[in-house]
Amino acid sequence: MTSPTSRFPLITFVGGGNMASAILGGLVRQGHPVDRMQVIEPWDEQRARLAQQFPGLTLLAAAGPELATPDLVIWAIKPQTFREAAAAAADFLGHPLHLSVAAGITSDSIARWLGSERIVRAMPNTPALVGLGMTGLVARTAVTPEDRTLAESVIRTTGELVWVSTEADLDAVTALSGSGPAYVFYFLEAMRDAGTRMGLPPEVAYQLAVGTFVGAATLAQRSGEPPQVLRERVTSKGGTTHAAITSMDAADIKGLFETALKAAQTRAAELGQAFGA
Ligand SMILES: NC(=O)C1=CN([C@@H]2O[C@H](COP(=O)(O)OP(=O)(O)OC[C@H]3O[C@@H](n4cnc5c(N)ncnc54)[C@H](OP(=O)(O)O)[C@@H]3O)[C@@H](O)[C@H]2O)C=CC1
Ligand SMILES: O=C(O)[C@@H]1CCC=N1
Structure with a gap:
């Protein structure tokens, strides 16, 4: 039988820190069920914090076969750890849309690490925590209109958004509204x-x-x-x-x-x- 919550996309967060919490909070506020989200976060204390804040959320210390295959993966980790995290998780993610919030890391790098062209980069900001975020987005050419709609629907739960044309523009967005x-x-x-x-x-x-x-x-x-x-x-x-x-x-x-x-x-x-x- 189809679960009544399965009309919601299954979202996996890689990294469960500030930005992941802000987006998770936005999604939960807008009614996205916690059982349609899972988080990979290696730090025990942070997993405990998320478990308290979002009861029922699936929390894993590392990617593994127990991970349900997601429709969307949100990469909310530091630029410094992205490559390593991608290598550890890539085999367990299926063929989702990838949404990265990492500053500076280009979609060329992400495509190479994940073997996928379906990548949207986003640059949110911390007022997303109170639903007043301002996010810039840029899509790789292989991203479909449906993918864009999915990325938008997630980011809109945290505030406003604007699409930009190039990844160089996203560096300017990072400098202006991200920071x-x-x-x-x-x-x-x-x-x-x-x-x-x-x-x-x-x-x-x-x-x-x-x-x-x-x-x-x-x-x-x-x-x-x-x-x-x-x-x-x-x-x-x-x-x-x-x-x-x-x-x-x-x-x-x-x-x-x-x-x-x-x-x-x-x-x-x-x-x-x-x-x-
Ligand atoms: N903070 C901000 O205002 C904004 C941040 N960003 C971008 O968002 C991204 C995340 O930033 P932010 O949320 O502030 O950072 P945080 O440090 O709060 O969160 C990142 C989390 O990812 C965890 N992590 C580390 N390695 C892995 C791994 N291999 N797999 C899964 N999780 C891992 C970290 O754990 P541990 O601490 O143990 O390493 C940490 O808890 C960055 O790339 C940043 O550029 C974008 C816009 C605004
Ligand atoms: O300072 C940083 O690198 C991140 C990106 C934008 C805001 N914080």
């Missing part, structure tokens, strides 16, 4: 610390900083107006914002930001070269 939450947290730290040095209690400074980010980002999203216009609307002539922005321009914060993002983009390509051989 991007860390830049926001960095600014939150800086604003909290500056507020504290100006005499506010740290928790008040932090509350003001977080509220300002949430409010400004929501305003940008809802108004649809260019950020420059929104910024100019805050900047009264001869006022306080003008003083701050003049100080930032003098320090070339935008130029420094571009340098930082390009460093991340370069690192993505380096990871692909160093660990994709």
Whole structure:
């Protein structure tokens, strides 16, 4: 008899860390049954954490014949361990669609390691943990429209997505939105610390900083107006914002930001070269 949950694709995660947890959480929130997902995760503590968070989930320390043949494999491991993990699991996976979230590792490398052309690369970000992720996706040419739909349906459970044309674009996505939450947290730290040095209690400074980010980002999203216009609307002539922005321009914060993002983009390509051989 067909199980009532079998209309859901069977998904195997290789790697059960931060990103796998975020995607798992999104899927569970949207009603994907835990018995249609299995995770390969070698670290005992992490398996115990996942078992507690997602009761009923199949958790394995390593790939083996007991693995049910999946429709989709999500590769959520570090670029440094991808090759080794692929070699260990390839024989037990059948012929699924492969979805990799690893930074930098090209689909050419993955195709070589897995002997499959059905590969989608995704670059999510950690706000996926709260359903507000922003993911870039790129598909190899052999990927079918049905495969794209499957990849989209999984990623959509974590937030928004955008398809890009090339894997080089995905390195730019990695630098911008993949690593991007860390830049926001960095600014939150800086604003909290500056507020504290100006005499506010740290928790008040932090509350003001977080509220300002949430409010400004929501305003940008809802108004649809260019950020420059929104910024100019805050900047009264001869006022306080003008003083701050003049100080930032003098320090070339935008130029420094571009340098930082390009460093991340370069690192993505380096990871692909160093660990994709
Ligand atoms: N964190 C982020 O913001 C983002 C990360 N990514 C990408 O996601 C991928 C995973 O990152 P993240 O989730 O943060 O990393 P984590 O370290 O949290 O998770 C990776 C997990 O994979 C496990 N692992 C190691 N070797 C194997 C193996 N052979 N088979 C199965 N599992 C294995 C690790 O165990 P152990 O610790 O024991 O090695 C670890 O628990 C990376 O490639 C990264 O580039 C993409 C977008 C955003
Ligand atoms: O820092 C990293 O390499 C990963 C990829 C994007 C976010 N975290």
